Amino acid sequence: MDDVYDQLSPQLRERIDRCRAEIVDLDLVLRGTVAPYYTTCGKKGCRCQANPPILHGPYYQWTSKVDGKTKTIRLRKDDVELFKQLVAKGRRLDRIVAEWLQLSIEAAQEIREISRR
16 A cells, blocks of 8 residues: 555645644544523522522533543633643634645545556
8 A cells, every 4th residue: 555655646645644743733632512501509698599690600610422421521721721722722623624635535536546546
């Protein structure tokens, strides 16, 4: 397979190599979302029990699908920015993989042309 890769156009190899490098640079990634939520406490006379209620928060949670099940983790304030960055990296990974798949289609077309020669 390496022999075929070496025969691809330099531009295509460069774009594929760029995808590889970008994936390595991502390091850790997460799928899901980081979102704020507000809640009531249940204490009588608390502002969250007023009409209209003034809810407690914002608190943050990370939610994702893991093995087909929704997983939610409540985050400490100190962790919110890190989780947001990891989720953003996960989205970046999805874009890179989509680009790489498109490049693979282009490569397959080039390989077909090369093999016809």
